[in-house]
Amino acid sequence: MAGPSPEIVRKPRADAVRNRERVLEAAKAVFSAGGSEASLEAVARQAGVGIGTLYRHFPTREALYxxxxxxxxxxxxxxxxxxxxxxxxxxxxxxxxxxxxxxxxxxxxxxxxxxxxxxxxxxxxxxxxxxxxxxxxxxxxxxxxxxxxxxxxxxxxxxxxxxxxxxxxxxxxxxxxxxxxxxxxxxxxRVQPVAKVASAKPAKNAGQKPPRNA
Missing domain, CATH: 1.10.357.10 (Tetracycline Repressor, domain 2)
Structure with a gap:
């Protein structure tokens, strides 16, 4: 007699995945703005879902953060x-x-x-x-x-x-x-280009005394 079939791991429904992503994107926007409006209720409103949906995905505030x-x-x-x-x-x-x-x-x-x-x-x-x-x-x-x-x-x-x-x-x-x-x-x-220093050539007749006036 065959044993019990192994438990099937079901993938999350597509709409559940979409809702989760919407909540995360909304949470990013709300938390970035900060202030007194950065509440879980504000996140749910921004995501267009009920607060119950938010809590199903993230049972605690810390889990969402x-x-x-x-x-x-x-x-x-x-x-x-x-x-x-x-x-x-x-x-x-x-x-x-x-x-x-x-x-x-x-x-x-x-x-x-x-x-x-x-x-x-x-x-x-x-x-x-x-x-x-x-x-x-x-x-x-x-x-x-x-x-x-x-x-x-x-x-x-x-x-x-x-x-x-x-x-x-x-x-x-x-x-x-x-x-x-x-x-x-x-x-x-940035790596700065090394400035090329022109080699100073001695001037013609450098070091020689100027000729005396006749």
Whole structure:
């Protein structure tokens, strides 16, 4: 007699997958704006779903925050892979770093909750740091190999500089300041062409005394 059939693992329905993505995209927008409106109810309204649908996908506030955070990290990793084929290595690095400013804006909107999540999840911190460092590393290595970026800076250095620029200011309009500083930073990483110094040739009759007047 045949034994019981193995339990079938059902894939999520297409509409459920779509709803989950809509919630995550809406959460990114709401959390980026921050302020008193950054509530789960606001996320549900932005996504066009009921609050019950949101809770079915993300039973706790922390679960939603972590999912948004992981999604952003994964998208930045994917973007780095796409930019490896970009024709200009320096501009590819610049574009990836600028995309991180938007990520930080989302992160700032949920910083308190993320602190609680990260405190209880060293795996989340390790995952994000490793993924982002590798993403920077691939773009940086390509630019160094092309001879257009200096080779004495590491991916960790770039990541720390990026974080410092994004968290230097918290006033409205901080993203504009961060993007401007980021451009200055990237331009400073460029390998500057060595100026050719013309060899000074001694002037004709140099060192000779001028003839006396007759």
């Amino acid at each position: 972590e999912a948004v955070y992981r999604r952003e990290v994964e998208q930045l990793g994917d973007l780095a892979e796409q930019l490896q084929c970009a024709p200009e290595p320096v501009e590819a690095l610049r574009r990836w770093l600028r995309a991180n400013v938007e990520f930080v804006a989302t992160k700032k909107g949920m910083v308190a909750a993320l602190a609680l999540v990260a405190h209880g999840s060293t795996e989340l911190h390790a995952y994000s740091f490793d993924r982002l460092t590798k993403a920077i590393g691939t773009l940086l290595a390509r630019a160094v190999a092309a001879g257009v970026i200096r080779d004495d800076i590491s991916a960790e250095d770039v990541l720390r500089a990026l974080i410092g620029m994004c968290y230097m200011h918290d006033q409205p309009g901080w993203q504009t300041t961060a993007l401007r500083l980021l451009d200055v930073f990237v331009d400073g990483l």
